[in-house]
Amino acid sequence: xxxxxxxxxSFLLSALVLCRREIVRFLRQRxxxxxxxxxxxxxxxxxxxxxxxxxAGGPGGSNYLEYYFPGTVVLILLFTAIFATISIIEDRKExxxxxxxxxxxxxxxxxxxxxxxxxxxxxxxxxxxxxxxxLVGFTWNMLPLTLLMLTLxxxxxxxxxxxxxxxxDSTQGFHAIMNVLLIPMWLLSGAVFPAKNASFWLKxxxxxxxxxxxxxxxxWSMYGSILGATMDLPPFVLSLGVTIAFGLAMFIVSLLMTxxxx
Amino acid sequence: MSTAAAVQVLxxxxxxxxxxxxxxxxxxxxxxxxxxxxxxxxxxxxxLFKILSTALTPSSGTAKxxxxxxxxxxxxxxxxxxxxxxxPSLDKKLTVLENLRYHGQLYGLRGAALTDxxxxxxxxxxxxxxxxxxxxxxxxxxxxxxxLAKGLLHRPEVxxxxxxxxxxxxxxxxxxWLYLQKLREKENVTxxxxxxxxxxxDRSDHVLVLNLGQVVAMGTPESLKQEIGGDVISITTRDTxxxxxxxxxxxxxxxxxxNGTLRVEKEQGHMFIGHxxxxxxxxxxxxxxxxxxxxxxxxARTGHxxxxxxxxx
Numbered sequence: 001x002x003x004x005x006x007x008x009x010s011f012l013l014s015a016l017v018l019c020r021r022e023i024v025r026f027l028r029q030r031x032x033x034x035x036x037x038x039x040x041x042x043x044x045x046x047x048x049x050x051x052x053x054x055x056a057g058g059p060g061g062s063n064y065l066e067y068y069f070p071g072t073v074v075l076i077l078l079f080t081a082i083f084a085t086i087s088i089i090e091d092r093k094e095x096x097x098x099x100x101x102x103x104x105x106x107x108x109x110x111x112x113x114x115x116x117x118x119x120x121x122x123x124x125x126x127x128x129x130x131x132x133x134x135l136v137g138f139t140w141n142m143l144p145l146t147l148l149m150l151t152l153x154x155x156x157x158x159x160x161x162x163x164x165x166x167x168x169d170s171t172q173g174f175h176a177i178m179n180v181l182l183i184p185m186w187l188l189s190g191a192v193f194p195a196k197n198a199s200f201w202l203k204x205x206x207x208x209x210x211x212x213x214x215x216x217x218x219x220w221s222m223y224g225s226i227l228g229a230t231m232d233l234p235p236f237v238l239s240l241g242v243t244i245a246f247g248l249a250m251f252i253v254s255l256l257m258t259x260x261x262x
Numbered sequence: 263m264s265t266a267a268a269v270q271v272l273x274x275x276x277x278x279x280x281x282x283x284x285x286x287x288x289x290x291x292x293x294x295x296x297x298x299x300x301x302x303x304x305x306x307x308x309x310l311f312k313i314l315s316t317a318l319t320p321s322s323g324t325a326k327x328x329x330x331x332x333x334x335x336x337x338x339x340x341x342x343x344x345x346x347x348x349x350p351s352l353d354k355k356l357t358v359l360e361n362l363r364y365h366g367q368l369y370g371l372r373g374a375a376l377t378d379x380x381x382x383x384x385x386x387x388x389x390x391x392x393x394x395x396x397x398x399x400x401x402x403x404x405x406x407x408x409x410l411a412k413g414l415l416h417r418p419e420v421x422x423x424x425x426x427x428x429x430x431x432x433x434x435x436x437x438x439w440l441y442l443q444k445l446r447e448k449e450n451v452t453x454x455x456x457x458x459x460x461x462x463x464d465r466s467d468h469v470l471v472l473n474l475g476q477v478v479a480m481g482t483p484e485s486l487k488q489e490i491g492g493d494v495i496s497i498t499t500r501d502t503x504x505x506x507x508x509x510x511x512x513x514x515x516x517x518x519x520x521n522g523t524l525r526v527e528k529e530q531g532h533m534f535i536g537h538x539x540x541x542x543x544x545x546x547x548x549x550x551x552x553x554x555x556x557x558x559x560x561x562a563r564t565g566h567x568x569x570x571x572x573x574x575x
Contacts, residue, residue: 017367025355099351103368104340261319
């Protein structure tokens with residue numbers, strides 16, 4: 001009996017309420033900020049400096065700190081998405097979820113609110129790291145495009161985190177998945193080493209890994225067309241398409257899981 | 263069909279695998295009354311609570327709240343009910359104020375109306391001075407009050423509470439019940455409460471007693487207790503079978519054996535005690551006389567005490 005317009009506003013408004021809650025909670029838990037932003041930053045500094053100029057896979061002789069930079073941005077997105085979606089398990093355990101699930105709002109607004117909150121947090125932290133980009137030779141010429149790519153990648157990773165977290169009853173379980181699935185997924189996305197030098201089977205895994213295309217989209221947006229092309233990246237349109245499709249698929253799976261009656 | 267009913271439940275059945283948690287439960291709750299779902303743990307109360315709060319879809323049967331079907335009109339039901347869960351549903355990392363505001367927003371309250379209502383509820387439940395505190399810093403009793411404020415924020419017509427007094431000290435329990443009674447009188451809110459405490463059944467207008475998923479008794483506490491007829495006499499003895507047979511023969515009453523104690527329901531119980539002790543002085547170790555309670559109703563209907571079911575799988 002509810003008018004469609006009313007449903008629409010209730011969907012968006014309740015999603016925004018839940019999104020805002022995610023951000024408030026995140027800012028109250030300082031350790032999460034350190035975990036999501038701090039450790040990728042340290043990896044970048046240590047690995048980037050350690051491997052240094054012995055790295056020869058980058059475009060136009062770029063050094064490793066530069067090559068590894070977009071990969072680090074994506075790692076920050078991944079970590080934030082993981083920490084934000086782990087909160088689903090906490091919501092369930094601590095009882096908050098039971099109340100939201102019997103509130104007169106569409107289930108989709110819970111899913112969307114959670115993903116929107118986590119995506120915003122991820123992009124904000126990614127942008128904080130992007131402030132360092134000029135130090136390794138990047139310009140901010142295409143910053144709006146980079147922001148858009150970061151948002152799409154963060155949204156898809158948040159969706160993936162949601163799908164994993166929804167059925168889990170312990171945060172330890174999620175950490176295990178993170179180590180055996182999510183971190184390898186990132187390692188094999190072209191973040192740490194380029195696909196062109198890899199062995200056949202690694203290349204195959206890299207090619208079917210959706211995050212490869214997410215990272216490629218971010219690289220394209222940071223390097224621009226000329227340098228990007230010299231890196232043997234998948235074409236920009238393909239990268240963008242796969243990333244959007246991946247995000248959408250994760251959102252739909254999350255929604256279907258959340259809608260299933262108890 | 264009475265449209266005046268706040269809750270109508272018809273033949274509700276729910277299975278977890280092969281186990282029937284609810285088995286053909288039917289009842290009605292009138293508007294503006296306090297209705298208790300009383301029973302031992304594992305009796306089916308929580309399953310019923312989950313179904314009525316739209317958290318769980320029943321295997322079969324129907325339930326309507328304020329005329330709306332819990333299955334096909336879940337959102338209409340949700341807008342009209344307030345829910346107080348047994349496990350806290352507050353976000354511990356948010357303040358009292360934030361919890362209430364977010365809840366209000368999810369129920370469609372905005373702007374000044376939201377602010378006024380949140381302030382009103384914080385005042386009424388006396389948590390206004392803790393508005394800026396994180397929920398994780400509150401005591402159990404205080405958190406339950408915030409929970410209640412949250413459940414009532416959107417002015418529900420029916421308030422459903424699952425074991426609301428678990429974990430509360432006696433003072434907080436009394437306050438809670440005083441508040442529920444005030445709520446019913448002043449605002450005509452229908453209150454449905456699950457409990458395993460007999461005295462909470464006594465404070466309600468109607469009681470439904472659940473055991474192993476089935477309704478074993480339903481009515482006002484007074485009418486149920488009157489069914490017992492007179493007093494309840496409990497006799498402790500070394501040989502229950504022998505004394506039971508002897509009493510049956512001599513006084514033509516049927517004692518029941520409950521937890522190794524002989525139990526007789528009889529009017530003029532004090533007279534009966536005298537007769538029994540006179541007749542079998544060497545067999546009676548101890549004897550007690552009491553007015554019937556809802557637990558006696560439960561025993562009379564099921565043949566065992568309130569807490570025995572917990573051992574069963």
